[in-house]
Amino acid sequence: MNIRSLAALLAVCLVAASCTSGTSGIFASIEREQKVVSLGGIAATATVTSMAELTRGSHQYFLTGGQSMFTRLINTVTWNKMLVAGSSQVSAVGSVGAIGNETIFAVASNVLYSSTDGSTWTAVPLLQGDIPADLLPVRNADGVSNDQLIVVTYNTAVTGQPSYQDVYLIDATGTVNANPVNLLASVNNLISPDSLNGLSANPISAVYTGALGVTGSPYYLASQNYLWRINSTFNAATTITVTGVSYGYQGLLYLSRNSTLYLSTMSNAGSGGGLYLINSPSANTLAFTALVTNQKVTVNPVWFTQFLYNTVNNSLWIATGSSSSNQGNGYAEYTLSTAGFSTTPSTNTDNYNSTVLPTSAVGVLWPDHESANWSNPNYFLGTLSQGLWLWSGTGSATPTWTQQ
Amino acid sequence: MKRLLPAPLVVLLFLVTGNLPLSAQATELTYDHHVAGDRSLTIQLGPMFPLAFQTWGGKTAPTNLTIGGTLGVDLDFYLNDNLRLGAGLGGMASTGPNNFTLFLVPITLRATWEFKIYPFSFPVGLGAGFSFTNYQTSTSFDPILIPTAGAYWNVTPSWSFGLDASPWILFQSYLPGGSIPASDSRIAYFADVTLGAIYHF
Numbered sequence: 001m002n003i004r005s006l007a008a009l010l011a012v013c014l015v016a017a018s019c020t021s022g023t024s025g026i027f028a029s030i031e032r033e034q035k036v037v038s039l040g041g042i043a044a045t046a047t048v049t050s051m052a053e054l055t056r057g058s059h060q061y062f063l064t065g066g067q068s069m070f071t072r073l074i075n076t077v078t079w080n081k082m083l084v085a086g087s088s089q090v091s092a093v094g095s096v097g098a099i100g101n102e103t104i105f106a107v108a109s110n111v112l113y114s115s116t117d118g119s120t121w122t123a124v125p126l127l128q129g130d131i132p133a134d135l136l137p138v139r140n141a142d143g144v145s146n147d148q149l150i151v152v153t154y155n156t157a158v159t160g161q162p163s164y165q166d167v168y169l170i171d172a173t174g175t176v177n178a179n180p181v182n183l184l185a186s187v188n189n190l191i192s193p194d195s196l197n198g199l200s201a202n203p204i205s206a207v208y209t210g211a212l213g214v215t216g217s218p219y220y221l222a223s224q225n226y227l228w229r230i231n232s233t234f235n236a237a238t239t240i241t242v243t244g245v246s247y248g249y250q251g252l253l254y255l256s257r258n259s260t261l262y263l264s265t266m267s268n269a270g271s272g273g274g275l276y277l278i279n280s281p282s283a284n285t286l287a288f289t290a291l292v293t294n295q296k297v298t299v300n301p302v303w304f305t306q307f308l309y310n311t312v313n314n315s316l317w318i319a320t321g322s323s324s325s326n327q328g329n330g331y332a333e334y335t336l337s338t339a340g341f342s343t344t345p346s347t348n349t350d351n352y353n354s355t356v357l358p359t360s361a362v363g364v365l366w367p368d369h370e371s372a373n374w375s376n377p378n379y380f381l382g383t384l385s386q387g388l389w390l391w392s393g394t395g396s397a398t399p400t401w402t403q404q
Numbered sequence: 405m406k407r408l409l410p411a412p413l414v415v416l417l418f419l420v421t422g423n424l425p426l427s428a429q430a431t432e433l434t435y436d437h438h439v440a441g442d443r444s445l446t447i448q449l450g451p452m453f454p455l456a457f458q459t460w461g462g463k464t465a466p467t468n469l470t471i472g473g474t475l476g477v478d479l480d481f482y483l484n485d486n487l488r489l490g491a492g493l494g495g496m497a498s499t500g501p502n503n504f505t506l507f508l509v510p511i512t513l514r515a516t517w518e519f520k521i522y523p524f525s526f527p528v529g530l531g532a533g534f535s536f537t538n539y540q541t542s543t544s545f546d547p548i549l550i551p552t553a554g555a556y557w558n559v560t561p562s563w564s565f566g567l568d569a570s571p572w573i574l575f576q577s578y579l580p581g582g583s584i585p586a587s588d589s590r591i592a593y594f595a596d597v598t599l600g601a602i603y604h605f
Contacts, residue, residue: 019545025588026506026539027576031457031465033501403502 033402048382050135052095054104054118061380062093062104062118063388069093069106071118079404084108085121094135094149096170103174105149107132112151114174124176129155130166136206138169138219147172150206150221153180167203167221169234181230181237183221203228207252209261220261222249227263380404438482443605444490446478448568450598452496458591460577467592469506472498474596478514488516492531492550496572496594500539508594510535510548510572523558527568535574549573556602564602571595 051063059074062082069090070079084090087108095104104115105124112132113121126132130153138148151168166180183203203221210217210232219230220240227240227249251264381389381401389401454469473496480490496508516529531550536543550573556566572594578584 024542025576025578025584025590026537026542026544027457027467027574027590027592028588029542030468030500030506030539031590033468 048388050092050094051380051382051388052093052104054095054102054115055100056102056116057118060118062095062106063380063382064090064093064106065382065387067091069108077404082118084115085111085113085123087111091133092135094137096147096149096174097172098147103170105135105151105170105174107135112176116174126151126153126168126176127166127180130180131155134202134204136203136221138206138208148208150203150219151176151180152203167230167237169219177234179235181234183226183228183237205250205252207254207261209254209256211256220252220254222252222263224248224250438485438488438604440483442482444478444480444482444488445603445605446476446480446492446600447603448474448476448478448494448596448598448600450474450568450596452498452572452594452596454498455571455593455595458593459587460589460591468501469498470500472496472506474598476598480514480516486518486520488518490514490516492533494550496596504540507538508535508548508572508574509537510550512548512550514550514552516552525556525558525564527552527554527556535572537574537576544576547575554600556600562604564604566600566602568598568600569595570598 048063048065051061054060054062060071061074062069062071064070067089069082069084071082072079081088082090084106085108090106090108092107093104094106095102097103102116104118106113106115106121108121110131112124112126114124115121132151132153134152136150136152138150149170151170153166153168155165165184166182168180169177171177203223205222207220208217209220216232218232219234221228221230221237227242228237229240230237249263251262253262254260255262379391381391388404390404391401450473452472452474454467454472456464457467458464474494475496476492476494478490478492480488482488490513492510492512492514494508494510494512496506496510498506500506510531510533512531512533514529514531516527519526519528529552531548531552533548535546535548537546538544550570552568552570554566554568556564558564572592574592574594576592577589578586580586
């Protein structure tokens with residue numbers, strides 16, 4: 001900037017308004033700033049892996065990270081470490097049900113527990129040998145709710161090694177289906193069970209293609225190497241054969257407004273991850289179409305790539321990951337129109353390299369369903385090694401994240 | 405600065421010292437009087453109290469800031485015995501809820517009127533200018549007003565020591581349609597109470 005430009009800038013400032021670098025007013029942002037609370041020195045640096053809410057009695061948040069669970073009441077800042085049925089090893093938490101009527105589930109020390117008040121936990125029986133490993137939120141149409149959960153289990157009975165096998169559906173009433181779907185059986189004719197060990201077959205995202213509270217539509221599950229469709233009664237799984245994208249499946253999102261299934265990938269034949277769509281999915285062999293070719297999305301590695309449909313801004317957030325080429329990323333945001341999502345990140349709301357998130361932060365995004373304000377909910381962003389972040393959904397079109 | 409001996413003091417001096425040795429009579433009693441061109445350099449140091457943020461609609465909110473500190477330097481030129489004009493450079497630091505530091509660096513033009521009751525002076529002035537404002541990664545350039553009132557003891561013709569109290573009023577306004585929403589416009593109120601030293605030269 002030369003002297004004349006500087007002088008012109010100062011002159012404009014003199015007669016018009018403040019000149020501020022950044023996306024929000026300094027004093028306004030200080031006014032909104034909330035104190036960061038260290039979650040016992042653990043969760044502040046933990047990789048937040050799951051989150052749930054419970055509004056029966058009083059509104060509580062629950063989150064897990066570092067094999068511990070923390071809880072706090074809404075509008076409070078203090079997180080407390082919580083035991084589940086006497087166990088401190090809590091690996092996953094999730095909730096189902098409508099506002100004020102939820103049931104919360106947690107996986108603690110290889111046992112699935114349920115609770116309606118957050119303090120009394122009851123063990124949930126599963127089939128013999130099934131060990132619960134994870135709870136997946138099942139996003140309903142348009143991704144605004146996850147009032148169902150999928151319990152991912154593994155079983156060592158088949159090969160002597162942990163092999164992911166059964167998935168259970170917990171419906172909105174908190175009922176766990178008695179007959180889980182055996183994912184292993186659905187791919188037996190494709191690959192030997194031994195190669196299903198580890199993350200390659202671990203479902204990491206789930207989606208329901210029906211409307212909120214309406215049954216009759218199929219579910220989709222994605223793992224690194226497999227994409228499954230489970231029928232509407234949740235008793236049979238089909239492995240989807242895909243063309244164009246062979247592996248690295250991560251996040252799933254279904255939008256009813258354009259009957260489109262979206263899939264993000266971590267990698268594909270060494271070309272990096274991306275965002276793909278399947279228009280009107282129905283066949284067993286699906287052709288994915290690359291929706292986003294922006295380099296920001298296709299860099300590796302992408303971990304916990306998941307979607308959140310942000311009802312405030314009508315936009316799609318994709319939690320991306322740190323990458324070798326860009327360490328400051330957090331998530332990418334795309335504007336939604338009636339035709340679907342834009343193919344490039346929103347100009348003013350691309351938070352991929354935002355300074356509001358710490359370096360190497362990567363997220364799993366949760367909307368605060370139960371804040372009883374659907375037009376202005378809270379949004380939570382779980383990160384790798386940076387704890388939990390919250391945006392109140394107010395103040396600016398660009399989210400202002402505060403570490404919790 | 406000129407050092408004049410007012411007539412009553414001369415008479416009093418003569419009456420009191422008439423029988424004293426000549427060397428004693430040379431004791432100099434002075435009266436501070438400033439003329440155009442005299443200069444003063446003021447250094448101030450003290451705590452800064454964040455008071456409130458206010459929207460342009462009048463709604464106020466706490467600042468979320470801790471009590472900070474301020475340091476300032478003013479260079480003034482006397483136009484006559486009571487009025488001086490000059491410029492000031494200040495600095496202030498205060499921390500937010502998460503220990504990020506807010507920095508304000510105002511640069512102001514200042515007019516000061518000194519009420520005098522020997523050996524004290526009571527400067528009252530107004531500074532207006534702009535402040536560089538920095539918090540985390542954001543920097544802004546904001547209009548600022550700093551009215552000041554103080555009380556000083558003129559210890560020697562060259563040095564005065566005293567107190568100042570100054571509200572700082574910053575205007576951070578954003579126009580509709582800009583990259584920063586107009587709803588983020590604020591008027592920020594701070595106040596400092598400083599110990600000051602003035603060097604006259």
